[in-house]
Amino acid sequence: MKRYNIRIAGVGGQGVVTSAHILGNAMSAAGKYASLVPFFGSEKRMAPVEAYVRASDQPIYEVGEVVYPNVIMIYHPQVITHGKSYTMPFYTGLKPNGMVIINSDADIIPDEDKKVLEELNARIFMIPATQIARDIAGTELATNMAMIGLFFGITKLVTLEHIEKALIERFLGGSFVASGGTTALDSAIEKKFKKKQELLAKNMEVIKYTIKMAEENKWVEEEEEKVAT
Amino acid sequence: MPEQRVVEPEHLILEAPRERKFITGSQAFAEAVKRANVDIAIAYPITPQSETMHLVGDLFAQGYVKDYYRAEEEYGAMSAIAGAVRGGARAFSATSGPGLLRGLEAIVSWPGHRIPVVLGIMTRVVNAPLSIQPDNVEIAYLLHSGLVVLHAENQQDVFDFTLAGFPISEKVDVYLPVVVATEGFFVTHAKGYVELPPEDMKLPPRDPYKAPVPPTDCEIPPARIQRDAPVQKSNFMSYLIHAVWQQEVWSANRRAMKWIYHYLGGPIEVVNPKADVFIVASGCAAAQGREAQRYAEQEGLNVGLIKVKSLRPFPEKEIREALKNAKAVIVPEHNIVGWLAKEVKAVIPNSGIVVDGPRVYGGMTLPVELIMEEIYKALGIKRERTYA
Numbered sequence: 001m002k003r004y005n006i007r008i009a010g011v012g013g014q015g016v017v018t019s020a021h022i023l024g025n026a027m028s029a030a031g032k033y034a035s036l037v038p039f040f041g042s043e044k045r046m047a048p049v050e051a052y053v054r055a056s057d058q059p060i061y062e063v064g065e066v067v068y069p070n071v072i073m074i075y076h077p078q079v080i081t082h083g084k085s086y087t088m089p090f091y092t093g094l095k096p097n098g099m100v101i102i103n104s105d106a107d108i109i110p111d112e113d114k115k116v117l118e119e120l121n122a123r124i125f126m127i128p129a130t131q132i133a134r135d136i137a138g139t140e141l142a143t144n145m146a147m148i149g150l151f152f153g154i155t156k157l158v159t160l161e162h163i164e165k166a167l168i169e170r171f172l173g174g175s176f177v178a179s180g181g182t183t184a185l186d187s188a189i190e191k192k193f194k195k196k197q198e199l200l201a202k203n204m205e206v207i208k209y210t211i212k213m214a215e216e217n218k219w220v221e222e223e224e225e226k227v228a229t
Numbered sequence: 230m231p232e233q234r235v236v237e238p239e240h241l242i243l244e245a246p247r248e249r250k251f252i253t254g255s256q257a258f259a260e261a262v263k264r265a266n267v268d269i270a271i272a273y274p275i276t277p278q279s280e281t282m283h284l285v286g287d288l289f290a291q292g293y294v295k296d297y298y299r300a301e302e303e304y305g306a307m308s309a310i311a312g313a314v315r316g317g318a319r320a321f322s323a324t325s326g327p328g329l330l331r332g333l334e335a336i337v338s339w340p341g342h343r344i345p346v347v348l349g350i351m352t353r354v355v356n357a358p359l360s361i362q363p364d365n366v367e368i369a370y371l372l373h374s375g376l377v378v379l380h381a382e383n384q385q386d387v388f389d390f391t392l393a394g395f396p397i398s399e400k401v402d403v404y405l406p407v408v409v410a411t412e413g414f415f416v417t418h419a420k421g422y423v424e425l426p427p428e429d430m431k432l433p434p435r436d437p438y439k440a441p442v443p444p445t446d447c448e449i450p451p452a453r454i455q456r457d458a459p460v461q462k463s464n465f466m467s468y469l470i471h472a473v474w475q476q477e478v479w480s481a482n483r484r485a486m487k488w489i490y491h492y493l494g495g496p497i498e499v500v501n502p503k504a505d506v507f508i509v510a511s512g513c514a515a516a517q518g519r520e521a522q523r524y525a526e527q528e529g530l531n532v533g534l535i536k537v538k539s540l541r542p543f544p545e546k547e548i549r550e551a552l553k554n555a556k557a558v559i560v561p562e563h564n565i566v567g568w569l570a571k572e573v574k575a576v577i578p579n580s581g582i583v584v585d586g587p588r589v590y591g592g593m594t595l596p597v598e599l600i601m602e603e604i605y606k607a608l609g610i611k612r613e614r615t616y617a
Contacts, residue, residue: 001527028251037419061383062520063415063513064594068616095616120616 004155005066006053007093009085010075010144013045018170019144020051023151025166027055030158035060048084055157070098073147075129077104080113089113096120101150103129103143125150125219127210136209137202149207153214155221163207164200171200230291233431235266238396241432242389242492247424254416257384257423258323258349258409259284261391262294265347266431268318269296273306275328276361277413278351282323294321303332311335314344317437319395321346325413326353329367339406340375340478343441345398347391348376350410351417352512352563354592362592363413365512366564368540371408372572375478377485378541379493380511381411382519384421386538393492395432403485404441405478410540412513412563413592486542496539497547501526504533506557506607509548509573511537514561514595521600532604537569545576557607558583561600565590 006023010016020036027034037052052066072094078084080102087093091100091113100117102108105128109117117124127150133142152158172193214220236245241264252260258281262270270289272282289297296318300306303324313320324332329350339346354360355367371378377397379390387409394407411417459467489496500522508518515536525532535551537544552558552573560570560583567585574580584607587599598616605612 035419035421060520061516061523062597063412063419063516064596067594067596068598093616 001056001058002157003056003058004054004071004157005069006055006071006073006151007066007069007087008051008053008073008075008147009079009087009090010049011045011078011084012047012049014049014075015141015144016049016051016075019148020053022163022166022170023053023055023148025169026152026158026162029162029165029169032057032157033060035063037063037065046084048079048086050086066093068093068095070095071151072098072100073151074100074102074104075143075147077102077106077108080104080108091117091120091122094120094122097122099123099125099154101147101154102126103147105131123219125154127213129210132209133206136206139202142203142206145203145206146210149210150214150219152207153211154219160204160208160211164204167200167203171196171203230293231429233264233266233293233429235433236430238393238432238492241426241430242393242396245426245430247426250423250425251420252384252423253280253418253420254351254381254384254387254411255280255284255418257387258391258417259288260423260425260428261388262321263288263428264426264431265321265392265395266319266434267294267321267395268435269313270294270321271298271300271306271309271313272322272324273300273303273328275303275325275353277353277363277417278323278325278328278349280417281349281351285321285323303328304335307332307335307339310346310348311339311342311344314346315342317435319346319399319435321349323349323351325351326355326361326367330355330370333370336371336376336406337374340482341474343404344406345404345435346406347394347398348406348408349391350408351413352410353413360592361413363415363513364564364590364592365410365412365562366566366568366590368410369564369566369568371410372541372568375405375475375482376541377403377405377407377482377539379407379409379489379538380540381409381416382512382515382536382538383416384419384423387411387416388423388425389493390538392432395435397485397488397492399435399439400485400488401439401441403481403488405481405485407485410512415513483542486539486544489539489542493538495547496537496542496544497551498536498538499533499551500536501531501533502551503531503554505531505555506559506604507533507535507552507555508559508561508600508604509535509537509552509569510561511540511569512563514563514569517595517597517600518559518561520597521604524597524601525604530604530608530610540569540572543572543576548573548576549578552577555582559586559600559603559607560584561586561595561603562588563590563592563595564588
């Protein structure tokens with residue numbers, strides 16, 4: 001059984017919850033299982049946000065926030081540097097042999113925290129996700145895409161097609177009509193639709209970039225060893 | 230809305246083909262009401278119940294439910310429910326935490342008045358400080374009033390228990406209200422897979438003449454009790470009338486058990502019956518327990534799960550039998566008083582094997598890791614705390 005209990009920490013406006021949904025949708029598209037926990041707080045821009053996703057190839061029973069994650073994703077460096085988080089310090093509850101994915105262009109982990117993470121045998125991946133989003137999609141709003149791209153690049157839980165399907169579901173939703181006939185769409189809808197399609201394409205480019213990043217850096221997880229039963 | 234045809238409860242609940250949907254617990258309540266041929270729904274909004282009753286309101290707009298209104302508050306809602314059911318209607322309502330307690334005087338009079346109805350409870354913190362989170366201490370208030378109380382683990386249970394609740398409550402030998410409780414947010418606002426029968430089928434309408442007492446006869450209980458309340462009689466008549474009627478209510482409550490077997494496969498579910506250590510849990514805690522049981526199995530530990538579906542009638546015999554060789558019993562709960570642990574201790578001869586907990590309260594998450602710690606302790610396995 002492959003099981004990832006993920007805690008995502010970021011700040012309001014980064015699409016933390018959106019990317020949790022996409023993560024879940026992609027798992028579902030792959031015929032696997034995911035559950036997410038909506039966080040009921042007062043959300044606002046730059047205020048701490050947390051989202052929790054469980055992903056597995058087996059059914060998931062448990063509910064509630066992920067208190068003891070084996071994957072922690074930090075979407076904003078200020079989660080660590082300014083303590084902008086509901087969970088302090090950022091690695092609280094991390095299980096041994098887990099992974100931490102951090103969006104930062106500089107090494108921001110204090111030495112004492114590094115020691116704890118080392119003892120837990122955690123794998124740490126630090127990428128400049130915001131920079132990547134800006135360079136490739138032309139907007140830092142795609143930071144979340146860079147982050148989930150890297151997660152899927154490392155874990156290989158789903159394929160690119162599954163991620164694309166999840167993005168379509170999220171961004172085009174019910175408005176996506178593959179064989180709708182262009183005459184049926186008035187220009188306003190068409191324009192809006194085109195804009196959404198462009199958004200989708202850019203997001204996919206960001207995701208592809210960080211997936212490749214995981215491959216080039218040899219960060220891809222090895223297949224689970226077969227356990228004799 | 231599709232044309233719905235009436236089918237027997239056995240067909241709709243046990244035989245009809247089912248299709249898998251990914252829906253919230255609130256939607257699961259509404260999907261059950263949609264197929265239950267409900268005449269009237271009355272409620273007063275409160276978080277986290279509001280979404281369910283909003284969806285039931287949509288069902289009224291679509292024509293699935295014949296009448297619907299928002300009452301003045303919960304006391305009014307629950308009293309009106311009694312009136313509607315007395316008048317021969319099939320009714321549904323739902324509430325949460327403080328709303329439940331506000332309506333409680335009316336609700337705990339339903340069994341004595343023999344009101345067959347289904348009431349959804351989406352648990353929420355009661356008492357101060359105010360919170361909307363899913364602590365389930367409120368269920369303790371329901372256990373001593375004669376209500377049939379079912380506790381749903383997930384969205385699938387919500388659907389199955391609610392739909393089966395109507396025929397169970399209306400059986401002539403039961404004729405009591407059925408409560409379907411589940412944790413707010415954890416179940417009501419999260420999505421899970423639910424196998425649903427077709428929406429073009431519904432239960433037969435309620436037949437109010439199929440009752441232990443003819444609805445029009447005012448000379449025998451429960452109508453007689455209403456007209457000539459024991460309070461108007463001598464003390465000795467008061468004692469007697471109330472005593473025999475409460476005996477009958479609790480007998481009826483026990484008689485619900487065979488219908489719980491019939492429609493829901495029994496009051497408990499046992500995973501790994503030959504285990505040394507058992508987790509006994511209901512509602513959401515059973516989901517956490519199920520996860521812990523799986524982790525334990527992967528670690529080669531002989532751990533089992535007993536999920537309690539029915540809190541009233543309480544499966545005394547079944548739990549005693551299932552635990553007869555247990556060495557330790559762990560009872561995880563979402564409340565501070567530990568009402569389930571007390572119930573379990575009361576029905577086994579060796580209550581010392583029951584571990585009080587783990588418990589979380591205030592509606593917080595019950596991490597599977599806390600249950601695992603109790604498992605290691607029970608099995609005498611020394612483990613370092615393995616997380617930061």
